[in-house]
């Protein structure tokens with residue numbers, strides 16, 4: 474046996490000794506060798522494979538690409554085209570592909586090795602299954618998100634609210650900064666998401682940050698990121714800030730009114746220059762980010778008091794959306810109650826309803842926590858009600874007491890003035906309680922001067938709890 478024949482004999486022995494499948498192609502993708510195991514897996518004999526292009530037997534083979542573009546791949550999943558394997562349920566494998574180069578670095582062959590060992594095949598199957606599931610959930614997630622944030626899904630029929638919705642819709646068609654103001658729980662974040670997910674940026678990230686919840690020392694690194702070693706405790710490799718993460722998309726700066734003034738200066742620079750400086754970075758990084766900011770505070774008042782930079786205010790406030798408190802859109806209270814209840818009924822396949830009396834009680838409440846509070850009240854009433862009906866007694870006692878007082882007042886003393894005063898007193902108490910009895914904050918939220926609030930507290934004999 475000459476040296477070449479001997480060599481070929483040993484090579485074939487090796488190919489057939491292993492548990493793996495091997496296929497060898499020349500630099501044009503023509504099959505020069507294939508072992509019995511691989512032939513068996515494909516359900517073909519050697520003569521059908523050797524001498525023909527590899528795509529004749531594996532139509533989606535990557536080997537031609539590997540030999541043409543000279544690269545290797547290690548342990549990737551290959552899914553065979555339906556009907557190209559002997560067993561149609563065994564149609565994916567773990568494969569490693571590599572080029573064989575001669576002494577002049579020219580490609581002489583390409584080799585693919587596939588793993589048949591059961592444990593490897595099982596892992597490949599599991600991986601493939603998980604990969605498919607992941608792809609499925611990604612698609613579903615996008616479908617749900619797009620639906621969830623569609624403007625049609627935003628509940629409300631109040632005419633002012635519909636105007637706001639129109640403004641938000643128009644804002645989704647450009648990339649100007651948006652400032653959304655309004656009390657907590659009125660739906661500022663819902664609007665911000667709808668603007669982003671209906672804009673041309675929808676396939677890029679929407680990154681949110683609560684400027685009021687992060688201590689000043691951390692806020693800068695959260696927003697702008699840092700380079701490795703720029704301070705003690707900095708993680709290896711540094712970190713991208715929220716602005717860089719949101720590149721191409723939208724950043725939602727929630728509670729912007731709580732941003733410390735020296736951070737406002739840095740933010741203004743980013744908005745003016747469209748670039749960020751990482752902490753410890755050598756040069757600024759250009760960014761393309763749409764800014765949507767939100768606050769429950771009165772920024773104009775804060776500008777007057779020198780607590781918020783005027784130049785930043787104007788930069789953020791190109792499009793302004795002022796959310797309406799729920800108590801000022803009474804026609805929507807019932808709508809929201811039905812909406813939240815139907816969401817629960819859908820989720821738990823139930824048919825819970827709500828009595829007229831409970832509806833009236835919801836209608837008369839001042840809702841200092843706005844839509845979020847209403848959602849919570851419906852959820853907890855749903856969880857506690859008997860016989861699939863939400864009754865007055867399933868609502869929080871503070872609401873029921875007020876409702877009963879109003880009802881008896883209505884019978885005994887239904888002068889408009891008395892009714893208005895009763896309502897006013899209850900709203901003031903509610904706000905004070907929600908602001909931890911801080912008169913300054915409550916007066917700001919109620920939109921009245923502090924001295925007027927004191928007068929009313931005195932008039933209604935409201936006791937301030939400490």
Ligand SMILES: Nc1ncnc2c1ncn2[C@@H]1O[C@H](COP(=O)(O)OP(=O)(O)OP(=O)(O)O)[C@@H](O)[C@H]1O
Pocket residue numbers: 626627628629655656657658659660661662663664727769844845848
């Ligand atoms: N128009 C709407 N339709 C349906 N659900 C809404 C609507 N507006 C608000 N919600 C719901 O009300 C809750 C509060 O909304 P959101 O978080 O957007 O308010 P927010 O004004 O940003 O509050 P905060 O200032 O406290 O962050 C959420 O659960 C949200 O899903």
